[in-house]
Amino acid sequence: MINGAAGIMFQEALAKARRMAPLSVHDLLALLRAQDQEAEMLFALADEMRAAFFGNEVHLRGIIEFSNYCVQNCLYCGLRRGNTELSRYRMDKEELMEVSRQAAALGFKTLVLQSGEDPRCTGAVLAEIISGIKKELDVAVTLSVGERSRADYAAFKEAGADRYLLKHETADPVLFRRLRPGATLSDRLRKLWWLKELGYQTGAGNMIGLPGQTLESIALDLILMRQVGADMAGIGPFIPHARTPLKNCRGGDFAFTLKVLAAARLALPGVHLPATTAMDAVRKDGRKKALRCGANVVMLNVTPVHYRRRYCIYPVRAVMDKEPEEQLNTFQAVLAEQGKKAGTGYGHALRLAAGNLVIARALSPWQSSPVE
Numbered sequence: 058m059i060n061g062a063a064g065i066m067f068q069e070a071l072a073k074a075r076r077m078a079p080l081s082v083h084d085l086l087a088l089l090r091a092q093d094q095e096a097e098m099l100f101a102l103a104d105e106m107r108a109a110f111f112g113n114e115v116h117l118r119g120i121i122e123f124s125n126y127c128v129q130n131c132l133y134c135g136l137r138r139g140n141t142e143l144s145r146y147r148m149d150k151e152e153l154m155e156v157s158r159q160a161a162a163l164g165f166k167t168l169v170l171q172s173g174e175d176p177r178c179t180g181a182v183l184a185e186i187i188s189g190i191k192k193e194l195d196v197a198v199t200l201s202v203g204e205r206s207r208a209d210y211a212a213f214k215e216a217g218a219d220r221y222l223l224k225h226e227t228a229d230p231v232l233f234r235r236l237r238p239g240a241t242l243s244d245r246l247r248k249l250w251w252l253k254e255l256g257y258q259t260g261a262g263n264m265i266g267l268p269g270q271t272l273e274s275i276a277l278d279l280i281l282m283r284q285v286g287a288d289m290a291g292i293g294p295f296i297p298h299a300r301t302p303l304k305n306c307r308g309g310d311f312a313f314t315l316k317v318l319a320a321a322r323l324a325l326p327g328v329h330l331p332a333t334t335a336m337d338a339v340r341k342d343g344r345k346k347a348l349r350c351g352a353n354v355v356m357l358n359v360t361p362v363h364y365r366r367r368y369c370i371y372p373v374r375a376v377m378d379k380e381p382e383e384q385l386n387t388f389q390a391v392l393a394e395q396g397k398k399a400g401t402g403y404g405h406a407l408r409l410a411a412g413n414l415v416i417a418r419a420l421s422p423w424q425s426s427p428v429e
């Protein structure tokens with residue numbers, strides 16, 4: 058237990074979170090500094106908050122990594138163009154449709170289409186694929202294909218895309234520029250606003266443990282995600298990749314990343330918060346633990362295994378080779394063990410499912426039934 062001023066600040070921040078009052082940077086810092094018993098209290102409240110908004114449902118999404126080409130050169134990423142040893146691939150339209158059909162047949166109600174920033178996958182090509190999926194399959198489509206023109210984003214939306222993930226990575230503009238050569242945080246945020254304007258459910262997110270990152274900037278990440286009205290928050294540990302300039306850096310700490318997840322649940326109560334694959338890469342059963350600390354979404358990899366091994370943003374061998382059915386069985390068992398179940402709906406943003414987050418706020422925070 059932290060005594061003195063730090064302990065008082067933690068208790069005050071926790072009380073504010075319980076009232077669902079907006080948390081300040083100072084509140085978030087107090088939560089992120091929690092140790093031992095305080096950390097357990099943080100996790101418990103985050104889990105209660107998850108249950109208040111989502112009941113016992115966890116959304117399972119199917120992710121398809123359809124191209125590992127990328128023109129960018131982010132220092133932390135194994136897909137960076139400077140990684141000349143990576144064998145590149147790009148699924149064609151028919152192949153991507155077939156993988157999508159297989160995922161939908163397994164029961165996934167959301168397909169996440171992810172790639173590097175691949176210029177050969179033009180806006181028109183991708184819009185045609187999205188349109189094909191939406192016409193044929195009963196699924197929501199989430200895109201995670203990086204920074205594009207506003208015209209491309211509009212075309213994807215027109216074609217039927219529902220959501221877009223564009224992680225901001227870090228709220229520190231200097232660190233952002235250092236890690237993503239040639240890119241700026243302000244450009245990234247402008248694109249997030251475009252996505253909002255176009256009617257997407259949007260996702261932002263950050264990495265924990267980046268070299269040069271501070272506790273303050275992580276607190277600011279959470280504030281930024283609230284300010285941009287993120288519907289989803291992808292949060293995971295930084296994992297050094299052997300073929301990147303950051304190969305010798307220390308990776309993000311698992312226990313601390315859990316605290317960031319829990320603080321995110323308190324700062325952004327109704328947000329969809331994935332237990333990211335990176336959690337399993339740094340700790341066996343990492344995603345399982347994340348589901349007890351505020352996370353309510355799991356993305357299962359439905360990319361054909363022979364491609365999946367080459368979609369190596371960071372080394373994550375432990376979960377590379379499992380077929381989708383095996384992953385589904387594993388997580389069904391995990392959810393049953395935790396008294397949860399897989400959601401059967403599309404798992405849209407809560408503000409859409411419930412009409413408005415205000416509805417959720419007006420309800421007793423610790424109701425036992427879900428808002429949806």
Ligand code: SF4
Binds near residue numbers: 129137
């Ligand atoms: S993080 Fe994204 S944009 Fe950057 S190199 Fe990797 S795939 Fe490309």
